Structure formats: structure tokens, C-alpha cells
Amino acid sequence: MDARPTAQLTDDDWLRVFSEADALGISFILLAGGEPMLRKDVIQAAGKRQNILFPIFTNGTFLNEAYLELFDKCRNLVPIMSIEGGKENTDARRGRGIYELLIRNMEKLQARGLVFGASVTVTTQNIREVTSDAFLKELSGRGCKAVIYVEFVPVTEESRELAPGDAEREYLKAELKRMRQELPEMVYVSFPGDEKSSGGCVAAGRGFFHINSHGGAEPCPFSPYSDTNVRDTSLKEALNSGLFRALRENGHLLEDHAGGCVLNEKRELVESLLALSLHS
Numbered sequence: 456m457d458a459r460p461t462a463q464l465t466d467d468d469w470l471r472v473f474s475e476a477d478a479l480g481i482s483f484i485l486l487a488g489g490e491p492m493l494r495k496d497v498i499q500a501a502g503k504r505q506n507i508l509f510p511i512f513t514n515g516t517f518l519n520e521a522y523l524e525l526f527d528k529c530r531n532l533v534p535i536m537s538i539e540g541g542k543e544n545t546d547a548r549r550g551r552g553i554y555e556l557l558i559r560n561m562e563k564l565q566a567r568g569l570v571f572g573a574s575v576t577v578t579t580q581n582i583r584e585v586t587s588d589a590f591l592k593e594l595s596g597r598g599c600k601a602v603i604y605v606e607f608v609p610v611t612e613e614s615r616e617l618a619p620g621d622a623e624r625e626y627l628k629a630e631l632k633r634m635r636q637e638l639p640e641m642v643y644v645s646f647p648g649d650e651k652s653s654g655g656c657v658a659a660g661r662g663f664f665h666i667n668s669h670g671g672a673e674p675c676p677f678s679p680y681s682d683t684n685v686r687d688t689s690l691k692e693a694l695n696s697g698l699f700r701a702l703r704e705n706g707h708l709l710e711d712h713a714g715g716c717v718l719n720e721k722r723e724l725v726e727s728l729l730a731l732s733l734h735s
């Protein structure tokens with residue numbers, strides 16, 4: 456939900472956002488989509504900001520020679536490819552032939568000595584496979600250096616059964632502990648699972664925030680509400696938007712919740728804070 460839906464940000468808009476981020480000392484910008492590799496000019500602009508590390512969350516289907524050249528030249532661009540387990544689970548969720556394509560991509564990246572990672576959407580269906588030694592050793596053997604686990608967040612009633620519950624979250628937590636000890640050749644990040652150890656929800660500028668493709672500054676991709684557009688304001692002003700301040704200053708980000716995503720669980724509260732901010 457954007458305060459003022461507008462056209463997509465242009466390449467120049469993104470260039471300005473990256474420059475402002477650099478000036479503010481931001482050192483980590485995650486590019487995600489949709490499919491970020493459809494915006495090659497944006498990625499080229501990111502490559503020029505060598506003070507900032509840009510993990511690029513991609514489905515991998517646009518990784519061609521030109522991109523490999525670019526990644527080789529600009530080592531601050533790190534592709535993170537979506538994979539959902541082995542061939543069966545990956546092709547079922549991402550499309551037929553995608554698993555083989557990802558394996559070929561990994562071979563090309565490894566041949567150039569490029570750092571890359573994998574992003575896994577964790578569901579009740581694939582959780583055992585994507586935490587198994589067989590899966591992780593396969594990735595590691597192909598040169599993968601990081602695995603990012605993202606808990607599936609249901610957007611429809613029908614998909615609710617795929618969302619990890621308490622039992623799965625406990626399982627993932629225990630598996631992450633084991634992996635970090637037994638398979639230390641890769642880095643493991645769990646989102647939002649690791650937030651407990653980093654002091655709660657880090658959205659709304661507490662640790663990061665999200666800019667959607669139209670420029671709306673949102674607390675987090677899992678909380679897509681916005682009262683400010685970076686097309687009209689500086690990044691610094693966006694960080695202090697009414698909605699972000701209301702979330703940060705009233706302790707909402709630290710409140711107890713059933714697990715998973717606190718702001719997703721408190722959607723009604725976020726909507727009321729958004730309305731207040733828009734009408735103040």
C-alpha cells in the first residue's frame with residue numbers, strides 16, 4: 456500500500472538513491488524483485504558504488520555472459536539465486552528446467568571464482584530437504600558461499616498451510632545451530648528467524664527499510680505500507696517518515712508476537728499508524 460502510487464523509479468532515481476545511501480554510510484543494499492536483473496542499468500549503477508555491497512536476489516534466468524563480465528569486474532555485486540531444494544521442489548515452484556539452469560549458472564560463477572549465494576523460501580513442505588547435509592554439501596561443492604533462508608509468509612488463506620509454524624521454526628533454529636558448527640564453509644542467515652538474536656524486528660529504519668519499485672519507503676517487504684516516496688524526499692527524510700517514527704518510537708517493533716513476522720501479525724496496527732501519518 457503506497458501513499459502515492461507513481462511510475463516506477465527510473466535508473467537516474469536509483470542512481471541518486473545509491474549515492475545518498477553511500478553518503479549516509481549505508482554499506483549493504485539488497486536488490487530484490489520482481490526480477491532485479493531486468494534492470495541492467497540499475498545494476499551497473501550499483502556496480503559503481505564500490506563502498507556498498509549489493510546482494511542481488513535473482514531467479515537466475517537472466518544470468519548471461521554480459522552479467523558474468525559485470526560481476527567479474529564489480530565484485531561488490533553478489534548474485535543470490537533462488538533455489539527451493541533439489542530438482543523436484545525447485546522445478547515445482549520455479550518452473551520446469553530451472554534447477555538445471557541454476558546448476559549451470561553455479562558452474563559458470565565458480566569457473567570465474569565469483570562469490571554467490573542461494574536464497575531458499577522455507578515452507579512446511581521443503582524444510583527438511585533444504586536443511587539436509589545432502590542439499591547443503593551440493594551447494595557448497597558448487598561454490599556457494601551463503602544460504603539465506605526466508606520463511607514463507609502466506610498472502611492467501613490457501614497458502615497458509617505452507618507457512619512454518621512453531622514446530623518448524625524450532626526445527627530450523629536447531630538446524631542452523633548445527634550447520635554453523637558442522638558445515639562452516641558457508642554463511643547461513645535466517646529471516647526473520649535470526650531476528651530474535653538481533654533484538655527483534657529491525658524494519659522501519661531500525662536496521663533497514665525497503666524501497667519498492669515505485670519509490671515508496673516501506674518498513675519491510677513483509678509490511679508493504681508507505682507514507683513517503685523517495686522520489687520526493689531524500690533518503691534521510693524517508694528514514695524519518697511519520698510511519699517509521701511511529702513504529703520505532705512506540706516500541707511496536709519489540710513487542711511480543713506469536714513468531715514469524717511481527718509487522719505482518721500486526722497489520723491492522725500498521726494500517727492505523729499509516730492512516731494517522733497520512734492525515735497528520
Ligand code: SF4
Pocket residue numbers: 646647650655656657658674675676677678715716717718719
Ligand atoms: S517486518 Fe517482519 S520480516 Fe520484516 S524485519 Fe520485521 S519481523 Fe522481520
